[in-house]
Structures are given as structure tokens and as C-alpha cells.
Amino acid sequence: MVARAGIPVYDVPFVSVGGGMGSFVTVDYLRVAGGVPASDIRVLSNLSHPWQTYEYLTRVSQLPRSKRIRSDSASRPDNLWGFPSYAVQEAFQTRSLKPLGQVFLEPVLADFYTPVLGTVLDGIKREAQRIRYDEMLVRGEVQVARRRVGGGYFTLLSPAADERKVVPSDQVAFRSRDVHLAVGYPGLRFLPDMQAFRARMNDFHHVVNGYEDHEHVYEALRRRPGTVLVRGGGVVASAVLHRLITDRIESGAQTRILHLFRTYFSGSHGPHPWARRPGRDGWAYQGFNYPKSAWGGQLRARMLRLEGHDRVRLYNEIGGTTTPSRRHWRAALRTARDSGWYQALVGTIADLRLSESGGMVARVGGNDGVFEFPVDYVIDCTGLDGDVAEHRVLGDLLRHGGAGRNPLGRLDVDRTFEVRGTASGVGRLYATGAAAYGGYFPGVDTFLGLQLATQDVVGDIARRGYCDHMGPVRSVIRWWKWVTGKQI
Ligand SMILES: Cc1cc2nc3c(=O)[nH]c(=O)nc-3n(C[C@H](O)[C@H](O)[C@H](O)COP(=O)(O)OP(=O)(O)OC[C@H]3O[C@@H](n4cnc5c(N)ncnc54)[C@H](O)[C@@H]3O)c2cc1C
Numbered sequence: 001m002v003a004r005a006g007i008p009v010y011d012v013p014f015v016s017v018g019g020g021m022g023s024f025v026t027v028d029y030l031r032v033a034g035g036v037p038a039s040d041i042r043v044l045s046n047l048s049h050p051w052q053t054y055e056y057l058t059r060v061s062q063l064p065r066s067k068r069i070r071s072d073s074a075s076r077p078d079n080l081w082g083f084p085s086y087a088v089q090e091a092f093q094t095r096s097l098k099p100l101g102q103v104f105l106e107p108v109l110a111d112f113y114t115p116v117l118g119t120v121l122d123g124i125k126r127e128a129q130r131i132r133y134d135e136m137l138v139r140g141e142v143q144v145a146r147r148r149v150g151g152g153y154f155t156l157l158s159p160a161a162d163e164r165k166v167v168p169s170d171q172v173a174f175r176s177r178d179v180h181l182a183v184g185y186p187g188l189r190f191l192p193d194m195q196a197f198r199a200r201m202n203d204f205h206h207v208v209n210g211y212e213d214h215e216h217v218y219e220a221l222r223r224r225p226g227t228v229l230v231r232g233g234g235v236v237a238s239a240v241l242h243r244l245i246t247d248r249i250e251s252g253a254q255t256r257i258l259h260l261f262r263t264y265f266s267g268s269h270g271p272h273p274w275a276r277r278p279g280r281d282g283w284a285y286q287g288f289n290y291p292k293s294a295w296g297g298q299l300r301a302r303m304l305r306l307e308g309h310d311r312v313r314l315y316n317e318i319g320g321t322t323t324p325s326r327r328h329w330r331a332a333l334r335t336a337r338d339s340g341w342y343q344a345l346v347g348t349i350a351d352l353r354l355s356e357s358g359g360m361v362a363r364v365g366g367n368d369g370v371f372e373f374p375v376d377y378v379i380d381c382t383g384l385d386g387d388v389a390e391h392r393v394l395g396d397l398l399r400h401g402g403a404g405r406n407p408l409g410r411l412d413v414d415r416t417f418e419v420r421g422t423a424s425g426v427g428r429l430y431a432t433g434a435a436a437y438g439g440y441f442p443g444v445d446t447f448l449g450l451q452l453a454t455q456d457v458v459g460d461i462a463r464r465g466y467c468d469h470m471g472p473v474r475s476v477i478r479w480w481k482w483v484t485g486k487q488i
Pocket residue numbers: 017018019020021022023044045046047050053054057058061069070071140141142143182183184185384392393432433434444445446447448450
């Protein structure tokens with residue numbers, strides 16, 4: 001069919017679809033640990049650099065390059081060994097023992113140490129140059145990844161306009177032994193009330209999502225007093241609130257903040273006495289998305305043994321919306337609360353409508369009844385989500401490629417992140433990141449999770465005999481090359 005359609009075919013053993021953080025981590029492992037040459041790998045992506053989507057999402061959700069990210073030095077996406085850690089690097093760069101002191105005292109006497117976003121991105125940029133990432137990148141939109149009759153896969157790409165100079169065709173096919181998918185989030189999740197209001201009023205200006213560019217809201221609120229309703233209790237909600245409060249304290253904005261929690265936590269909570277997390281003022285506090293043992297301790301080991309409902313039950317037990325307790329934003333929130341211009345509400349938005357005066361009214365329903373609040377803006381911080389079937393490549397795999405869903409509805413992957421039911425002769429199709437969430441490894445959509453998942457993927461490829469297995473001697477030599485920045 002490919003030949004009949006006149007589509008040019010390129011042969012390459014390994015194709016990674018996505019080109020974001022997941023693809024970067026995977027090809028970094030393959031290049032560094034697996035010893036695979038750049039010519040044997042192609043990354044098919046609509047991005048021009050791997051941190052592009054991540055940087056966009058962090059920037060709009062109020063985490064600029066100068067701020068600290070949520071995760072710690074347990075993973076460095078630019079460094080397989082995680083050594084030296086970000087804290088050691090920062091101590092050297094700033095000639096200060098403060099970051100090391102913080103690591104020593106965390107989490108009891110100090111907040112968890114986490115690196116500044118700019119440091120993380122600069123490290124990835126350096127590593128991308130070192131492993132010749134650009135030589136592997138082919139820009140465009142991937143249409144489908146399908147099994148080939150003779151084994152392996154065809155991945156069909158519509159090249160981007162600038163790529164057409166090199167690939168003069170509107171469709172090209174990559175014929176590969178293996179395919180790796182890391183296509184990120186299927187989309188923004190708009191709760192039905194917001195969706196309805198935005199569609200009815202054609203208003204994408206006053207009702208926004210924390211994961212889309214909404215700088216205009218802060219600008220307008222700095223110019224004119226107004227009321228903003230922030231919904232959510234996660235890390236993005238805390239960052240958005242911190243920004244609103246800082247704008248009021250430092251730039252003289254006269255913003256009134258209504259903050260809507262669906263579930264309000266006034267103290268520590270959890271399913272068992274030995275599995276509790278602190279909570280206060282509505283928030284549930286946790287350093288990372290999951291307890292740390294979900295990445296490499298007892299929770300990971302337990303999850304590896306669970307199927308179906310039992311797995312879902314454990315996901316529910318350890319999951320939930322949380323935010324890290326950081327002294328600086330808790331202090332800002334305390335100031336706002338004490339000054340009377342921050343008010344916490346509990347419930348859900350029953351309705352959003354325009355008032356007679358042309359403003360907006362939010363009807364909030366809670367245990368005490370339904371109340372109306374005039375608001376100027378709504379910032380919804382409830383998340384990125386979406387059905388995997390909405391993504392064209394994943395949807396096609398579910399319909400035609402033999403893939404199935406896991407108990408949480410995402411792609412069903414086995415313990416080596418191979419998508420079950422998609423093997424093709426000697427070829428394997430792997431998925432990491434959000435698409436594989438709900439499998440045996442809950443942390444799969446984080447930097448550390450992507451790195452751990454990739455170890456399993458590359459380990460599987462090595463077992464199948466298609467790349468090196470990195471032993472201790474090679475590891476030391478390759479680490480030294482990393483330290484000295486030697487291009488490979
Ligand atoms: C605000 C925010 C903060 C976060 N903070 C942290 C943190 O502190 N620590 C941590 O560990 N994790 C954090 N994460 C999670 C982390 O960003 C993700 O785990 C990681 O980016 C997932 O990588 P990915 O490759 O799966 O997705 P992405 O990095 O999004 O890359 C996937 C890309 O694939 C491309 N693509 C999709 N479909 C196609 C197609 N058909 N053709 C071509 N290209 C396609 C898209 O451009 C997409 O962006 C954060 C996430 C967010 C949103």
C-alpha cells in the first residue's frame with residue numbers, strides 16, 4: 001500500500017514519536033547507555049526542541065525559568081546517573097553551601113530542594129547537543145504507526161514546511177524495527193460548566209485554563225480592580241494564587257480572590273494511619289505527585305503485582321490533587337487571607353452566566369447551598385487530561401494496531417512498557433509518559449518516571465540484542481564523557 005501510494009520510504013532501526021521530554025530521555029539512554037549511533041534513530045516531532053511543550057506549559061502556569069520546579073534531583077533528564085545532583089551543581093555555580101544545607105535538612109527543617117527551571121532546561125540543551133539530537137530530529141506531524149507485514153513498523157509523517165527542502169514529499173514513511181511513543185497529553189481538560197460557558201458566550205478571554213496563556217488576566221487586574229475565581233487545589237492553583245497575590249502586594253493590583261476547592265482539607269488525612277499526608281487551609285500537601293516509594297520502593301513493587309480493580313484501588317489510594325508545601329507561597333497566602341481579600345470556598349461551579357450589568361456570575365454549590373458570586377475572571381486549574389483515543393496515532397493503534405486500554409483507560413503496556421498486542425515480528429512498540437499512565441508504574445509521567453521507564457525499554461532492547469548493555473566500566477567511562485561534555 002505504501003509503495004502503491006508512491007510514498008518515499010526511509011529505513012531506520014528505531015523511531016521515537018513525539019519529540020518532547022519522553023523522546024529526549026529515551027534517545028539519550030539509547031545513545032549513551034545503548035551505544036546506538038545517531039544515524040540509527042529518528043525522532044519524529046512537531047517540536048523544534050524537546051523541552052518546548054514543557055517550557056510552554058510551565059511558563060503559562062506561572063513557573064518562569066527563574067522559579068523552582070516541583071521535582072528534585074532524584075532525576076536529571078540530561079544525565080543518566082543523576083550525579084552530580086542539581087544541588088551540587090547549584091552549590092558550585094553560586095559558590096554557596098545553602099543548597100547542600102537544604103538537602104541535608106529537608107523535608108523536616110527545610111522545604112524539599114528542587115532545581116530552578118532554567119538550570120534544568122539549560123542542562124537538556126547541552127545534552128541534546130552532545131548526543132546530536134538535531135541530527136535525529138525530523139519535524140512534522142505523525143499520522144499513524146502501523147505494523148508491517150514483514151515485521152517492524154511503518155510510521156507515516158507529514159513533514160513540516162521547512163523539512164520539505166530535505167524531504168520533498170507531503171508524506172514519508174519510516175520503516176523501523178521498533179517504535180517508541182511519547183506524545184504527551186491528549187489535551188486540556190475543560191470541565192463541562194466551563195466548556196458550556198465558553199461555547200455559549202464564545203468567550204475565551206474571561207474564562208481561562210491555567211495551562212493556556214492567560215497573561216492578559218494578570219495585566220487587566222493590574223490595571224483595574226476585579227474579582228477572580230481560581231478553581232483547583234494542585235500545584236498550578238498554588239502558583240496562580242502566588243502570582244495574583246504578588247501582583248497585589250508588589251504592583252498595587254486591587255484584586256479580590258475567590259478560591260474554590262472541591263475537597264477541603266483542614267488537617268492530615270489518608271486511608272490508613274501509616275499512609276497519611278498533611279493538609280491545612282483546604283490544601284493537601286505532598287512534595288511530589290506520589291509518595292516517593294511509588295518510583296522505586298515498596299509502592300512500586302506492590303503496583304507491579306496488581307491487575308485490574310486492585311491496581312485502580314491503589315492508584316486511588318495514593319493519588320489525588322496535592323501541592324508541595326513551600327514556605328514562601330504559604331506566607332503570601334496567609335497575608336492575603338488575613339487582609340480579607342482572599343476567600344476560600346468549597347463546592348463546585350453549578351453555573352456560569354452573564355449578569356444584567358454585563359459582568360459574570362458564578363453559582364457555586366456546596367454543602368450549605370448554592371451561592372452567587374459576581375466575578376470578572378475564572379482561572380480553572382483542574383488539569384491536563386483527555387481521552388487517549390482523541391490522539392490520532394494512539395486512536396489508530398486502538399482501532400487498528402492491536403493495542404488495548406489499561407484499567408484507567410490509557411494504553412495497556414507491560415512491565416517493559418511494550419504496548420500489549422502490538423508486537424510485529426522482531427519489532428516492538430513502546431509507550432512512555434501520559435499515554436502509559438494507569439499501568440504498573442504510576443510515576444511514568446514525570447522526569448524520574450520517564451527515566452526509569454526508559455531503563456526498562458532500553459534493557460528490553462539490549463536483551464533482544466539490538467543495543468549494548470552498559471556495565472560498570474562502560475558506565476564510568478561514559479559518565480566521564482558526560483562530565484567533560486564530549487560529543488558522542
Ligand atoms: C506545568 C507542568 C509542570 C511539570 N513539572 C514537573 C516537574 O517538576 N517534575 C517532573 O518530573 N515532571 C513535571 N511535569 C511532567 C513532565 O512535564 C512530563 O512528564 C513530560 O513532559 C512528559 O513528556 P512527554 O514526552 O510524554 O510529553 P511532552 O514533553 O509534551 O512531548 C510530547 C510532544 O509530542 C508532540 N506530538 C504529539 N503528537 C504528535 C504527532 N502526531 N506528531 C508529531 N508530534 C506529536 C507534541 O508536540 C507533544 O508536546 C510537569 C508537567 C506540567 C504540565
